[in-house]
Amino acid sequence: MYRPLIWESIEVSDTLIHAHGIHTYYGASHILRGIDFTVGRGETIGLMGRNGMGKSTLLKSIMGIVPPRKGTVEIKGQPMNGRPTFEVAQMGIAYVPEGRGIFGNLSVVENLKMAARAGTRGQRDWTYERVLETFPRLKERLGHGGQQLSGGEQQMLTIGRALMTNPDVLILDEATEGLAPLIAREIWRICSVIKDSGISSIIVDKNWKHVTQITDRNVILVKGEVVFEGTSDALHTDPSVLEQHLGV
Numbered sequence: 001m002y003r004p005l006i007w008e009s010i011e012v013s014d015t016l017i018h019a020h021g022i023h024t025y026y027g028a029s030h031i032l033r034g035i036d037f038t039v040g041r042g043e044t045i046g047l048m049g050r051n052g053m054g055k056s057t058l059l060k061s062i063m064g065i066v067p068p069r070k071g072t073v074e075i076k077g078q079p080m081n082g083r084p085t086f087e088v089a090q091m092g093i094a095y096v097p098e099g100r101g102i103f104g105n106l107s108v109v110e111n112l113k114m115a116a117r118a119g120t121r122g123q124r125d126w127t128y129e130r131v132l133e134t135f136p137r138l139k140e141r142l143g144h145g146g147q148q149l150s151g152g153e154q155q156m157l158t159i160g161r162a163l164m165t166n167p168d169v170l171i172l173d174e175a176t177e178g179l180a181p182l183i184a185r186e187i188w189r190i191c192s193v194i195k196d197s198g199i200s201s202i203i204v205d206k207n208w209k210h211v212t213q214i215t216d217r218n219v220i221l222v223k224g225e226v227v228f229e230g231t232s233d234a235l236h237t238d239p240s241v242l243e244q245h246l247g248v
Helices: 055-063 085-090 108-113 128-134 151-163 181-196 208-214 232-237 239-246
Strands: 015-026 029-040 044-048 070-075 093-096 169-173 200-204 217-222 225-231
Touching: 015 055, 029 055, 029 200, 029 225, 044 055, 044 208, 055 085, 055 093, 055 169, 055 200, 085 093, 093 151, 108 128, 108 151, 128 151, 151 169, 151 181, 181 200, 181 208, 208 232, 217 232, 217 239, 225 232, 225 239, 232 239
Parallel strands: 044 200, 044 217, 093 169, 169 200
Antiparallel strands: 015 029, 015 070, 217 225
16 A cells, blocks of 8 residues: 655645544445545645545544544544534535535525635635636626526535635535536636635546646545555556555
8 A cells, every 4th residue: 555654744834634543434334444634734635446435424523413422523623523513614614515505596606705714714705706806707697596506516616615714624525526528627627726725625526637637736545545645646656556545
């Protein structure tokens, strides 16, 4: 297993998420098996693996949606085990789930403005105006209800709403799932903009080529365990890892 310990260079104060020894279950099914996972300030991380390998479960364990039975989750050094999901969000973690979860009965404007707040350090870098500048398609549909938007527009709205919270970490689960190629390309452009803005990101997506063009580090899960952890360059130089664990 190839796992260069590149995160050792991250100072404790720059560690935003630290999950250690995570074991998570759905009923009797043991999904995550002792996972260690760290996100540093300014890092963009790709979380990869075939379907059913534990990617979404790890994100839900971090968010407190599916609490781990064993192990610890710390946000900025604060233990979060047993804390409700809204407290994790208040620590500066924005979660864009698979399926998007917009408010279909609210307009684009209402979906965005309901989320507006300063970040944990008082930052207001992502204003309503900046979000619309980043998502010009949404600007054209401000009065539309969420249910009137296409799947790609809903994804843009969900990401825009998350940015309105001025997060320290943005989690994107299945960033481009089911989207047309043109819309998917726009989502990848937006991911690059987010990275350049200094926000840390965790990106789950099946398109490893696009993921690794953006990410600093990548983690591959197989049956709830980490089997690879390393830079995008390391992943590209060892195609056997991709073939063995992602089937590409």
